[in-house]
């Protein structure tokens with residue numbers, strides 16, 4: 673059986689453990705549905721990545737769940753449209 677050579681004080685143990693703690697993941701916000709998403713990953717709520725639909729999220733849902741999810745996504749889209757600043761084309765028209 674292995675025997676420790678020296679006694680580790682509580683402060684020594686604590687000092688070494690200080691560097692082993694789990695850091696919180698950096699989350700971005702999905703531009704389509706405004707849910708937190710890991711960077712460089714597909715949003716699992718709406719199935720979009722870089723503006724393209726990658727996963728059809730609504731495929732495996734029941735009719736009732738589909739309705740609710742579609743409503744959520746549409747509402748989030750509406751909010752993003754309101755907040756987004758005018759594009760150059762829109763500015764030139766005005």
Ligand SMILES: [Zn+2]
Nearest residue numbers: 702705715718
């Ligand atoms: Zn999303």
